[in-house]
Amino acid sequence: MFVVCDICQVNISTAQEYDRHMCGKRHQARLKSYEERKKQSNCSVFVKGFPPGTKDIELENYFSYFGKVKHVFFDKQHNKVKGRSFAIIEYEAPNSAQIALSYKSHVLNSEHLIVRPRDFKELQTTPYFPWQKEKERQQLPWSNYEEPNQIGAFGQQRQQFNMGRGHFGNKGRGQYGNMGPGQYGNMGPGQYGNMGPRQYGNVGQGQYGNMGQAQYGNMQQGQYGNMGDPYGEDMGFGNQGYMSFYGEGEEQTQEEIAKRKKDIEKQKIQKLQKERAKKEEEEQLPITLEELNQYMQQKMVIGISNQMNTMIELLQVTPEELQQRYTICKTLEDALSPFFPGVAINQFGSSVNGFGIRGCDMDVYLDLSKIGIPCRSAKIQLPYHRDIRSVKKNAGPFNQEEVDSMSNYDKVKLISRILIEHAPSCHNTLTVPSNRCPLIRFQHEVSGIKCDLSVNNKLALQNTRLLQTYSLFDQRVKPLIYAVRYWAKVKGLAGNPKAGNQLSNYALTWMVLYYLMNTKPSLVPTVEYLASLCGNDRTWIDCWDCSFVAAQMIPSSKNIQTTEELLHGFFSYYGSFDFRASCICVRTGLIIPVAKMVLDKTMKVGVVNIQDPFVLNHNITLNVNDKMASKISQELKIAETKSKTWFDVKFAETKSITDIFNDIVPEGLNLDAVNKTVDASGLVLGKYQFLVPMKTQNMTPIKLRELEEEGDIYLGWCKRMVKFIYGLIERVLMFDCEIRTTNLPEEFHKKTRTYDHSKKVKLATTGVKRGPDSTDEVTNAKKSKTEENKVIEDKKPSANSENTEEQKNKNPQCQVDARKEDSEVPMETSGAEGKVPEGPVDPFDAEIDFSKNEIFLDMDVLVFLRIWAERKKIGNKLKERGFQESIELEQTISETLYYDYLKPSRRPILEFRLIIRSDVKPGMASSLLVEAISRPGMKEYDAVFHFVKKFVLKAVEKWF
Incomplete structure (x- = not known):
């Protein structure tokens, strides 16, 4: 049931x-x-x-x-x-x-x-049997209660009735149900339930509950609770847990109790979700890496191409498994035919498209568009259908009009109940609601094969036929896809995501086919070319052109590359591919900029974007997040480096396909270079560098239109981002910035503060006005005290300390930057002729070539105050006073630190050089490379750089 x-x-x-x-x-x-x-x-x-x-x-x-x-x-x-x-x-x-x-x-x-x-439809918050309602349950006395067996919602033991449908049923939710919310349910919220929120619940909110919120709760601050012990037992709440019942301590309000209970429940749910996700990730491969390596050695399979062909034999669906899948289709047909005469059972997906792996899920499509005449005259009683409004009768079979009038979700609900009643070999049946395609998931008892059944999925069936056409077109396609799919499964990049962040096998297959479309010459034709061969004989499904010809009608490819070369080419092609800025269009075989997709509203974009070959507004990799995308790029780069050794003569005898699967580092592979973060241009970032990429998927079409009106979307983004980062450094963090060189006008790096000789910082423009009411008495007292500490004069004395102020004004060549003089590192002054002494060039003062950068900003940054200290603490206090999370709040925190809490140093704490330069790929993407340079000996430079990096990236993500 x-x-x-x-x-x-x-x-x-x-x-x-x-x-x-x-x-x-x-x-x-x-x-x-x-x-x-x-x-x-x-x-x-x-x-x-x-x-x-x-x-x-x-x-x-x-x-x-x-x-x-x-x-x-x-x-x-x-x-x-x-x-x-x-x-x-x-x-x-x-x-x-x-x-x-x-x-x-x-x-x-x-x-x-x-x-x-106001009208409101009441629903039951806990699942119930179709014939069972909460209000219909009888309240039975406590004397008849028997200790339930805590074995879950549908335990194996029964207390009174055979299937647990009665008031005492172990599987029911009745008064004494093991998991039910009845009066004495073990897990329910009944009066004496162990976990219920009633009077004597062990974990409930009742009067004597062990963890309850009431008078004698062991974990609460009740009158006699252990955690709120009036006699001084310090267990979590300690002495602050004294109850007001004795006139001491603080009493928890009902809101705090409810919030705490909600947090505990949330933590339990998150823990269960993590355990479930971990269990799903531990699915066994058809053949382990050790077994694969052992098999290759025993059979003495030599050569990458031969090993890839051998992998097909080990991984593909076996004939026995194909027979089992046919049996499942026959079972479905026998169960559903009396209700839907003439129903067609169609398999689609990996099990039939030519790329199936042993043990893969089975996808089934029920075609109800051609209901025939029933072969029997007797009507068969429908299972529970009172909640299915589109069904107007209580017995089958259905005619075509009745089937067409039912919604897809009603069909799925009714079919799932038919399978439960009439197909006992289909276990763990579950309906998955969806606006696009509702599903029925179950597992076949004999074979253990998991099945996904749908009733409105003609497009998926056509997709399967298209992939089958590609698998039959060229014999090199199949081993390449099998090798890549096994590699991705071993590395945890792909599989059956089930709303996870991994690539689906379907998406990974199209990545391989897209690469084969772009080899020189191309190995497989594009989907658009296959549709053009159909002429006027087109196939339309849901307003989408799903036309293509059979494999026998496609001209053969002129590509002569081996599967070994193609596999290395796959890793090499995607190892430097910019997923965030490029959209893969498998229909045309072209790359479309993500910005164009957003502007045209073609489809919803994400971190990785692959367009479906038929449904052009569907992104088949929308579930992939930033973390998984970074992992995919890194593993592709590692696999590229490993597979490159296959073409070296000294590795000819030892090379194997397992090189890209295992974690062994081949000889000559520099993992340090590979493991570093690589941006779209292939730049290996240093220790004191970080990248600010243009995330088009996070930008609105309105903002992209504004950038487009400026002439160039990517160049306009760079200009705005440089202005934003400069504002964060100079205005929000209150660092003293001095521009060395830039190709931007002054409006993009306008100073908002002037550092005077003997006075504090004067605010030119600030986001938040500060007045006498903005701080309390203690803060005002601290402010008046810190006002005595003035910032030293920003003057430039000459190298000779005996020069007077007048001499300094007359001889500017002798002047030296006071900021460099005050730093802890001694400065090298110029000689009598103004020449730099011979020796190694200091990177702090080195000349940098900006000819390859469209936008650049080079500046010196002086830090007079530890603006990063106590920042979180002050932010929490300001939020309690009504401040919202914003860039203005961050500026207020800096000003509060500067004026009220800390005092600026008389000399710079440290000085570093900050360089911001653009990397624009015309028509595709852009990013900013931020680099910091400091002289040796700056003690706090490392901490400041990581604070600035984290602060800038967080601010860009939230407020740009």
Whole structure:
């Protein structure tokens, strides 16, 4: 049998699926949304009958007599003649709504108002059997209670009824159910439930609960709670846990208790989710790396190409497995034919497209578009269908009109229940709701094969046929895809993601085919070329052109590369590929800039972008995040370096396909260079360098349009980003910046502070105004005390200390930067003729060639104050006073540190050179390389650089 989750509208048939569903992100998010809507409904009233033209301020003023009004919502359909038809008044507290409802006569503008409670559809927050409702359960006495066996939602033991459907059933949610929310349920919120929030719950909120929130809770601050012990036991809360019952300490409010309980529940859910994800990642490969290596040695398979062909034999789906998959299709047909006569069972995906790996999931498509005449006259009773509104009868079979009138999700729900009742070999049946393609997931009992069943997926079926065409077109395609898929599986880059961040096998296959489209000459044709060979005989599915010809009708390729060369070429091609700025279009075989995709609103873009060959608004790698994209790029670069050794003569006898699979470092491979972060241009970043890439996927089309109007999107972004970073360094962090050279106008690096000789910093423009009311008495006292400490004069004395001020003004050649003189590192002054002494060139003063950079900014930065100290602490205090997370808050923190808490040093704490330069790839991408240079001996330089790097990258991500 199965239980129904009202919150998610899904069926659950096993204990494993029950636990997974209840801890899943989707269920928790929808449950939270439902509780918020219910709370909002309890605080609202429905109002009707007010005169036309009534304003929301009038309704707000009238209903504010009953309590504080939070919002006034009018109906969305506005009639110009009759005006608004109804309104919702939402109060901040539910008792205000009750007071308004208790008042019998509401009159506004001489019209009597109709005021009633706001409609709200109640749902059960816990899953239930279809015939079972919470209100129908009987309350049984405590004397009949038996100690339940804690074995999960659907335990094997039964207490009274065979399947646990009664009030005492182990699998039910009744009064004494093991997991049920009944009065004495072991895990339920009943009166004496071990984990329920009732009177005696062990973990509940009850009066004597071990972890409850009430009078005698062991973990709480109740009257006799261990954690709030009035007799001085310091366990977590310690002496601060004394209750106000004895007149000492602080008492926890109900809001704090509820928040703490919510945090504990959230931590438990996160822990279960991590354990589940870890378990799913531990799926075994068809053949382990050790077994593969041993097999190659035993069979003495020599040569990378031969080893790749051998891998196909070891990895591909076996004939026995194909027979088992046929048996599953036959089982589905036997179970569904009495209800849907003439149903067609079609396999698609990896198991039939020519690239299937042993043990891969089975994808099944049910074609219900050609329902025939039933072969039997007797009607078969439908399983539970009362929640399926589109089904108007209680017995099958269905005709074509009835099937067409059902929504896809109703079809999926009904089919899943038919399989539960009439296909006992299909275990762990679960419906997966989706707007695009709802699924039914189950596992075949005999073979253990996992299946995904869909009812509206003709495009996937056509995609499978296209991949099958490519696998038959050239014999080199298949071994290449098998090798790449096995490599990605071993490295944890691809597989069956199930809403994870890994590449899907489907996406990885298209990455290989796209590479083969771009070899010289191309090994496989593009999808667009295959469609052109069809002429006017086109195949259209859901308004998309899905046409292509069979493999026998495609002209053969002129490419003569071996599979060994192609495999190395794959790693080499994608090792330096800019995934963030480029979109892979497998239909045309071209690269499309991500900025163009965003501007044209072609599809939703992400970190890695691969366009579907048929559905052009679908990004098949949208699930990949930044962390996984970086891992993919790094593993590709490592594999490229390893496979490169195959073409070296000295490795001819020892080379093997397993070189790219294992973690052994080949001789001559410089892992230090490979493991460093590599940007789109292939630059290896140094210790004191970091990259600010242009993330087009995070930019709105409006901002891209503004950059496009400036002439060049990528060059305009560089200019704005340089201005933004300079503002962070000079204005927000309050560092003294002196420009050495730049090709930007002054408006992009305008100073907002002037450092005077004997006075503090004068603010030219600031984001937050500071006044006498901005700090408390203690802060004002600190400010008055620190005002005595002045910043030293920014003067430039001559090399000879005996020169007077007048002589210095007359002889500027003798002047030396005071900032360099005050630094801890001794300066090398010029000789009598003004020449630099011979010796190694100091990188701090070295000349840098900016001819290859479209935008550059070179400046000296002086730090007079440890602006990074106590920053988080002061930020938290400002947030408590109402400040929101913003760049203005960061500036206020710096000013508070500068004026109120710390005092500036009389000489610079350190000095470093900051260089910002652009790297623009015309029409594709751009990025900024930020580099810091300091003289040796600067003690705090390392800490300051990492603070600046983290601060800049965080600010760019949040506020640019």
